[in-house]
Every structure is written in C-alpha cells, then in structure tokens.
Amino acid sequence: MELSHRSERRFSGIPVAPGIARAAVMVQWEEDEEIALRIIASDDLPEEIARFESALIATRAELLEIQQRIASAIGSNDASIFDAHLLVVEDRTLIDEVLRRIEEDRCNVEYAFHQVAEKYCRSLSQIDDPYLRERVVDIEDVTRRIIRNLLGKAPRNPAAHDQPHIVVAHNLTPSDTAQLNRTLVMGFATEVGSKTSHTAIMARALEIPAVVGIHGLCQDLTSGDDILIDGYTGTIILNPSPETAAEYARIASQKSQIVERLGLIRETASTTVDGCHIVLSANVDLSDELDDMAESGAEGIGLYRTEYLYLNRIAPPDEEEQFEHYRRAAERARPHGVIIRTLDIGGDKSTQSLHLPEEQNPFLGCRAVRFCLQNPEIFRAQLRAILRAATFGDVRIMYPMISGLDELRQANAVLEQSKAELAARGVPFHPYIEVGIMVETPSAVLVADHLAREASFFSIGTNDLIQYSIAVDRGNENIAHLYSPTHPAILRMIGMVVDAARARGIWTGVCGEMAGDVLLTPLLLGLGVDELSATSAVVPRVKKAVQSLDVSRCRELVRQALEMDDAAAIAELSTRMARECYAEIAD
Numbered sequence: 406m407e408l409s410h411r412s413e414r415r416f417s418g419i420p421v422a423p424g425i426a427r428a429a430v431m432v433q434w435e436e437d438e439e440i441a442l443r444i445i446a447s448d449d450l451p452e453e454i455a456r457f458e459s460a461l462i463a464t465r466a467e468l469l470e471i472q473q474r475i476a477s478a479i480g481s482n483d484a485s486i487f488d489a490h491l492l493v494v495e496d497r498t499l500i501d502e503v504l505r506r507i508e509e510d511r512c513n514v515e516y517a518f519h520q521v522a523e524k525y526c527r528s529l530s531q532i533d534d535p536y537l538r539e540r541v542v543d544i545e546d547v548t549r550r551i552i553r554n555l556l557g558k559a560p561r562n563p564a565a566h567d568q569p570h571i572v573v574a575h576n577l578t579p580s581d582t583a584q585l586n587r588t589l590v591m592g593f594a595t596e597v598g599s600k601t602s603h604t605a606i607m608a609r610a611l612e613i614p615a616v617v618g619i620h621g622l623c624q625d626l627t628s629g630d631d632i633l634i635d636g637y638t639g640t641i642i643l644n645p646s647p648e649t650a651a652e653y654a655r656i657a658s659q660k661s662q663i664v665e666r667l668g669l670i671r672e673t674a675s676t677t678v679d680g681c682h683i684v685l686s687a688n689v690d691l692s693d694e695l696d697d698m699a700e701s702g703a704e705g706i707g708l709y710r711t712e713y714l715y716l717n718r719i720a721p722p723d724e725e726e727q728f729e730h731y732r733r734a735a736e737r738a739r740p741h742g743v744i745i746r747t748l749d750i751g752g753d754k755s756t757q758s759l760h761l762p763e764e765q766n767p768f769l770g771c772r773a774v775r776f777c778l779q780n781p782e783i784f785r786a787q788l789r790a791i792l793r794a795a796t797f798g799d800v801r802i803m804y805p806m807i808s809g810l811d812e813l814r815q816a817n818a819v820l821e822q823s824k825a826e827l828a829a830r831g832v833p834f835h836p837y838i839e840v841g842i843m844v845e846t847p848s849a850v851l852v853a854d855h856l857a858r859e860a861s862f863f864s865i866g867t868n869d870l871i872q873y874s875i876a877v878d879r880g881n882e883n884i885a886h887l888y889s890p891t892h893p894a895i896l897r898m899i900g901m902v903v904d905a906a907r908a909r910g911i912w913t914g915v916c917g918e919m920a921g922d923v924l925l926t927p928l929l930l931g932l933g934v935d936e937l938s939a940t941s942a943v944v945p946r947v948k949k950a951v952q953s954l955d956v957s958r959c960r961e962l963v964r965q966a967l968e969m970d971d972a973a974a975i976a977e978l979s980t981r982m983a984r985e986c987y988a989e990i991a992d
C-alpha cells in the first residue's frame with residue numbers, strides 16, 4: 406500500500422520557464438472558497454467563537470510575517486500597505502457583528518464572517534470616496550485569509566513558507582508571481598495558463614522553472630508531496646524514482662555546462678557571421694532584475710515593463726518613486742540605453758492601486774495607452790518621472806498598444822504637457838527624448854507607414870500581435886496550439902513593419918517572447934529586424950544564435966517561408982537552420 410503511494414506518476418503541461426527542480430509541493434487552493442452554512446448547536450457556540458479568535462490570531466501573524474519579509478526585501482514603504490490589512494483583523498465593529506451573528510443565528514463562523522464582510526464591502530463600494538473604496542480590497546483580501554485559516558487550508562501567500570518548495574495552483578496572477586520568493590520557490594505549476602501569459606514571462610525573468618496548463622493538478626497533489634519539475638519539457642513528476650532522479654541530475658549538469666560556456670561570450674558583440682550587428686537588449690519587469698540585465702551581456706534594456714511598479718500595492722507610485730526606479734535603470738544600463746514602456750496595465754495585469762473598470766474583455770478593453778489617455782494625471786506623473794530620469798542616461802519612451810496615429814499624437818500631447826509642467830517647476834528634464842511605439846495591434850501594422858513618420862522606432866510586441874491577429878487569447882491553455890508565431894500572417898506582418906520603418910529610416914525591434922526563442926532567430930534576422938529584446942536569462946542564448954547565423958542565408962530562408970502556407974512547416978524550416986548552426990542550444 407505504502408509503496409503504491411510512492412510510485413512515480415507523471416503529468417504533462419506546457420513548459421514556460423526552463424530549469425529542473427525537486428522539492429516538496431505546496432498546493433495553493435482557489436481564491437473563492439465554497440462557504441457552506443452549518444447550524445451550530447448552542448453547546449458548541451463557545452467552540453465556534455474560539456475558532457474565530459484563533460483564525461484572527463493566525464491571520465494577524467501571517468500578515469505581520471509578510472509585512473516583515475517585504476520590509477526587509479524592498480523597504481518599509483511598500484510593506485506599509487499591510488497596515489490597512491492589519492486594521493481589518495483588529496476592526497472591533499466587524500468582529501462584534503460576526504460574534505453577534507454567530508450567537509443569534511447559530512451559524513458557523515466562516516458563513517457569518519463571509520456574510521458580514523460582504524455587507525461591509527457592498528456598503529463601502531457605494532461610497533464616493535477613493536480611500537474607503539480602497540478599503541474594500543483590504544477587507545476582501547483579509548476575508549479570504551481568515552476563511553482559509555478557518556478551513557485549515559494553507560495560506561495563499563507562499564511567503565509564509567520558510568522551506569524550499571514548488572508551488573502548485575489553479576492559477577497565479579502576474580502579481581502573485583511577482584511576489585514569489587526566488588530563494589524559496591524552486592518552481593511552480595498551474596492548471597491554466599500559457600507560454601506568453603505575463604505569469605509565464607515573469608517566471609522566465611525570475612528564472613523559476615515553470616509548467617502551466619495541467620488540468621486537475623491541484624486535486625492530484627497534496628501539500629508536502631515530493632515532486633520534480635522539468636521546465637524544459639513541461640513535466641511534473643510525483644515521487645520521482647531513483648532512476649528518474651539520476652537521469653535528471655545528468656540533464657541538469659549538461660544544461661549548466663551549456664550555461665557556463667555561454668558565459669564566455671558575455672562580452673562579445675551580437676554580430677552575425679556576415680558582419681551584421683543585431684542590437685541585443687534585455688526585457689526587465691522588476692527593478693531587482695537590473696543586475697541580471699547587466700550580467701547577461703545585453704546592450705541595455707529594450708523593454709522596461711513599468712506596470713509591475715503598480716502591482717501589489719494600494720496606491721500607485723508617485724512621480725518621485727518612479728523617478729528613482731527609472732534613474733536607477735538608466736544608470737545601471739550605461740553605456741547603453743533604456744526603453745521605458747509607459748504603463749501597460751489591464752489585460753491580465755490588474756492592481757488595487759488603480760481603478761480599472763470591470764470589463765467583459767479586458768485584453769480588448771481599457772488597457773495600456775488607452776487607460777493612460779483616460780487617466781491623464783497618472784500618465785503625466787509617469788511621463789514626468791521618465792523625462793527627469795532621461796537626464797541620467799540614454800532613456801527613451803515607448804507607448805504600448807498604439808492602434809493608430811491619432812493615439813500616438815494624443816499620447817505625445819500629454820508628453821508635451823508633462824514637459825511644460827516640469828519646466829514650470831524648474832526641474833531638469835530631457836526635452837528631446839526619443840519616443841517609439843510598440844507595434845502589437847494589427848491596425849498598427851497596417852498603418853505602420855503613417856506611424857513611422859512620427860515614431861522614432863518600432864518594437865514589435867509579438868505576444869499581443871499574435872493574440873490579436875490570430876484572435877487567440879495568449880493566456881488560454883485550451884487554444885495554445887493555435888497561438889503560432891510562425892503563422893504566415895505573422896511573418897508577413899513583421900515584414901510589413903520592417904519595410905515601413907526602413908522607408909522612413911527608423912529601426913525595428915522585437916520585444917515579445919518570440920525574440921527569445923532561438924529556434925525562430927533565423928526568421929527574425931531574415932525578416933530584417935534590427936534589435937531583439939529578450940528576458941535576461943535567455944540573452945546569452947540569443948547572442949550565440951545571432952553569432953552563428955548568416956543574414957544572407959536567413960533572408961533566403963524567409964523568402965522560402967513567405968511562400969509557405971503552413972505554420973508548422975515554417976517552424977520546422979527555421980528549426981532546421983537553428984539546429985544546423987547552433988545545435989547545442991537549439992534542443
């Protein structure tokens with residue numbers, strides 16, 4: 406019996422972040438718990454009240470622990486967001502009302518607490534006061550924690566665990582992922598998700614092996630189980646046998662030898678065999694990735710995703726705080742530059758710190774530059790911070806989700822206002838900062854000739870461009886097979902953008918995940934892109950790929966690919982060249 410419990414079992418999913426790890430699993434349950442009503446016998450009421458008190462004490466301890474951890478990791482300012490949460494656990498009115506309900510209705514404490522908290526949230530959200538509305542989010546968060554403690558389930562926040570572990574959850578949001586503790590979380594697996602969701606992108610940035618899209622995994626595993634995660638093939642192995650463990654030890658050592666060898670080309674230029682220099686820069690999501698960027702051998706930052714500064718907090722960062730982050734990035738990237746992308750909130754990235762509308766289709770809704778144009782004060786604060794940071798290095802601005810020239814002009818008008826505000830305050834800033842755009846909507850591709858007249862550069866966001874062009878949700882594992890970077894439509898679009906840019910003498914980069922996929926580098930070089938920007942962890946691999954390719958051969962490959970009508974065959978064609986030129990990193 407015992408033996409069969411320990412027998413090895415494999416689960417397959419979508420590999421999203423490479424690496425191998427083995428540790429105990431921590432299963433995080435869904436946010437919304439089923440809260441059943443139970444009638445409590447009068448004799449049992451004291452015990453029910455005692456359960457409530459213990460849950461409050463446990464939740465308070467949990468919050469204090471997270472607060473301390475955040476304070477030591479990123480500073481007491483950020484940690485103070487938990488002050489509001491702590492106030493909720495100590496709120497006498499709320500506690501008294503729950504106690505009254507338990508006694509009067511003789512109901513179980515989870516049910517009473519949920520009812521009272523919901524009533525509070527409903528009343529608060531109707532009040533026209535931003536401070537009180539923010540308290541709704543605190544109450545919701547604390548309610549979930551208290552209920553989890555009452556139900557005896559592990560806290561959702563992995564911070565509470567002090568041993569190395571692998572997180573398994575139905576879903577992790579980008580903000581959950583941004584909070585993962587790199588030293589304790591050895592890997593994660595989720596039931597939903599896909600390769601270009603922001604959660605997956607964040608896992609690669611943090612270099613945490615990750616697998617997504619394994620339906621039913623939470624049911625099949627129990628916290629404490631021994632699992633191995635293989636982020637290369639997308640496999641989770643429960644109770645790995647000694648043979649499996651030995652095989653993976655061999656794979657891990659082989660992979661680390663490759664990483665070591667790639668380290669040797671760190672200081673070399675990303676120039677092709679036939680002497681064509683491709684600018685190779687890094688994508689940065691969090692400020693603490695700046696060291697990784699500097700060590701990767703990248704030529705600066707090609708995409709700084711600023712929205713992460715707005716996540717996991719109650720109030721948005723002000724101009725001053727943002728200025729400090731951007732200045733640090735500008736200084737760290739020297740002698741190279743930083744392309745700071747303005748706030749791309751919405752889609753799969755939401756935050757309590759901004760009032761984002763509830764939408765049916767958030768990826769098609771008030772996202773990115775649309776949100777900024779509707780919230781000009783937030784936009785101007787960010788632009789002022791960037792303009793100021795631009796006096797400390799080569800800093801450029803990039804607007805996300807531009808769909809046409811009108812939007813670019815509107816954003817530039819706000820930029821001019823921001824400059825005027827700084828001038829009026831007498832604060833130094835860079836008045837001639839370069840402004841480029843992300844090309845990630847099909848409409849932007851089709852009017853790239855218009856946009857090229859007024860943008861200083863294009864950076865193709867293939868993650869979104871693919872989802873919007875093929876109409877396939879980038880985060881949905883059920884249709885992940887349709888999400889195809891080598892779809893003939895995508896190749897044509899990239900080619901159109903490059904042509905429009907060249908006609909106006911501006912450069913084109915790619916900063917979507919396609920830029921980091923070395924199997925596709927032959928296609929991107931052949932299509933004529935001038936810059937590739939990828940997560941720091943993969944920069945050395947992309948450099949190796951660039952250094953091993955011949956652009957004239959890549960152009961010939963693209964000529965062939967553009968005549969093909971099948972995405973899989975195009976991928977195969979590119980993969981063949983990749984394997985021929987740099988087999989070591991192509992498998």
Ligand code: PEP
Nearest residue numbers: 845866867868869916917
């Ligand atoms: C993209 O869409 O390709 C991109 C780089 O932006 P993000 O992944 O942040 O949406």
Ligand code: MG
Nearest residue numbers: 845866868869
């Ligand atoms: Mg995008």
